[in-house]
Amino acid sequence: MLKIGYLGPEGTFTQQAALHYLHNKQEADLNAMPNIRDTLLAVQRGDLDLAVIPFENSIEGSVNIVLDVLAWEVNLKIIDELILRISQTLMVTPGAKWQDITEVYTHPQSAGQCRLFLDTHLPQAKLYLTSSNAEGARQAQRAGRTAGAIGPEAAADKFGLQVVLRDIQDNDNNFTRFVVAGNETSRLPAARNRTSIVFSTEHKPGSLACILDIFNLWDINMTKIESRPSRGQLGRYIFFIDIDGHMSDPDVRDALTMIQRKTNFYKFLGSYPMAEID
Amino acid sequence: MLKIGYLGPEGTFTQQAALHYLHNKQEADLNAMPNIRDTLLAVQRGDLDLAVIPFENSIEGSVNIVLDVLAWEVNLKIIDELILRISQTLMVTPGAKWQDITEVYTHPQSAGQCRLFLDTHLPQAKLYLTSSNAEGARQAQRAGRTAGAIGPEAAADKFGLQVVLRDIQDNDNNFTRFVVAGNETSRLPAARNRTSIVFSTEHKPGSLACILDIFNLWDINMTKIESRPSRGQLGRYIFFIDIDGHMSDPDVRDALTMIQRKTNFYKFLGSYPMAEID
Incomplete structure (x- = not known):
């Protein structure tokens, strides 16, 4: 039976996302985990098969600890995503x-x-x-x-x-994007896919513009860019980028190969089916 | 006497930053404020002259509420910045x-x-x-x-x-950048200056790369880029960018004029002396 960890305890939005993910899927053993780092590390060690964690919210933005652990502490891949409307x-x-x-x-x-x-x-x-x-x-x-x-x-x-x-959040457009992370390599492409990477550029003027121009060159649409401090250096950043498409598309593969050449640090975070807003 | 508000209560890192800012300056009346929004709104109303607030930390990243209030709720300008080493x-x-x-x-x-x-x-x-x-x-x-x-x-x-x-933070390079915000227009340029803007691009592929290419065209160095969700729309972002230089430099002025033409939403957040790391 699939062992899935989620950011617990019971009664959180992430539990709802985990239940939603399991709907119409095989039986699974759901484990409430104490925090996001422990959830991801347990998957990395093989104690769990998959982690369901919040990734970004449309009002409050990205969940910093998820980005930092995916970039520096584990070698997991995002294999799926869910977008849920959040009613506070x-x-x-x-x-x-x-x-x-x-x-x-x-x-x-x-x-x-x-x-x-x-x-x-x-x-x-x-x-x-x-x-x-x-x-x-x-x-x-x-x-x-x-x-x-x-x-x-x-x-x-x-x-x-x-x-x-009900619905006391500051904006009715309140959605949270959850991701499912695991050790398995990416599956076959779906009809619409998303690919996530993280990288740091060389520390010289114009290096980020150069990376974004690579996507333009291959006509690839970027859907998200997010910066995080690079291991505690003020003024140095790593960038998380989401693009349309799957690693098995020749254009995506070629563009990412070029980006790998032009970056100091590069990590492929997965290709996965793009979620429809629920 | 200058009325300065800071994110209180007494005994916070921001109070240290406010005291540091006042060092060797005129006498001022320091007010501990309950939260960041209230501090900025009080300056906007004229109840305070200046606000001292945390802007970004080298481990934990930007302070979301500061970015959101500066973008959407007030029309203040950053007039100074301080970078302090933080010992937890x-x-x-x-x-x-x-x-x-x-x-x-x-x-x-x-x-x-x-x-x-x-x-x-x-x-x-x-x-x-x-x-x-x-x-x-x-x-x-x-x-x-x-x-x-x-x-x-x-x-x-x-x-x-x-x-x-002492120094229990995860990384010895733990610095927080504080900014001083007020209603006054920017002062004369210092030896080294920084300029901050916030904007949203048109929602089409390549629009962010186009903006970054404008900086390259005028040989302007970008020192920071940060995205935030655009008023609660998942997948739509506004971007905060810091560049080297002062609005009174012809190149900075011309590049920002061009950026204003190529963006849907644009706000100048101030030109101010660049801080040395303390």
Whole structure:
């Protein structure tokens, strides 16, 4: 049976993504993991077959730790992606009024997605950041009637809280892209595919423009570019790029071969079926 | 007297940056602000003259909320920057041993800078994320002998904790770049200057490469590029770029004029003296 790890505990958006991934697939053993690094390292060691982890959110941006671990600490490939609409809910103990809340418990990503709501509607409430939204719900439940939590409806169910407001995120276009990472090499191309790489350029003017021109030369569409500090050097960056297409396309293969020649550090992160927005 | 707001409370790295900024300058009234948005909005309204806020860290990357507020919510200009070496310390109640710690209180940015330390040396400890490092020290002090906090030495002094380990960040190259933002227009150029802009490209292949080629055309060195989701659309991004030079340089002015022509959304964020690493 396939062993899948996800960023736990139960009652998080990532658990929803993992269940969604398994839908209509073979039976699997789902494991809630304590953090993203442990999830990816367990797959690298072979203790797990696959990891389901959040990759980027349309309001709050990329999940830094995922990018850093994929670049520096493991040699895993992205084999699939899922895009889920995220509805942030405000939950309180049964019977309590949300207007009376003086403490809010939630994960930093969820807090980031609901900044305007918090500033506008709960300016008096003290924000307690927790390691997951499920943990936030657990702490709010313990703290009692003056406490609220922000997160998925599933967390309210799990900890006996009551959802009082739905869709409190700052923008209705709230989607999170989750990726599935494993040791296996990429599968056969689907109808539409995405390919992810990470690289660092030579430290001279124009080197990033040169890389992007390579994609233009082969008519390849870039769908994402994200920079991260390069191992702690301020002013030096590594770049994560997503492009349309599969490594088995001759154009993608040739363009990436050229990019490998023009970069100091280069890592192929996988070709995988492009998700439709759910 | 100049009214300066900084991301408070007292005992944070940003307070250190604000004090550093004031060194050898005129007298000023320093105000600890509850969060980054409030600090910037208070300057926008004229309640404060200047804001001192963290901009990017060499391990943990950019501070998302700063980028988002500068792009969408205010019309402020960066007038100065400071780069400070950040030493994260582990602090406990006097007499306690750090090996006995079962709870760690700290801000998410500091937790991100010390991930390896926490995973390796305190794997058993539960991580509580707080709204600031000073708040983390306060909560650790209240929680007693089994609690530790991570943050600047100044926070230990303020809350009667004892520093037991220094420089616990994952990489010795730990620098944070702070910026000073205000309503005033940019001052006369210094010997070396930096200019910051934010823009979104047309949504067609090659549009970002086209922008970067403009810098090459005018021989302008780009020192930073950072993407953020564009108002909650997954797959659409805005780009923050830093370049060498001052808006009053004819080449910088001409290149930025051309970039303004080739972008959908464009905002000049300021020309200011480039910081030496302190």
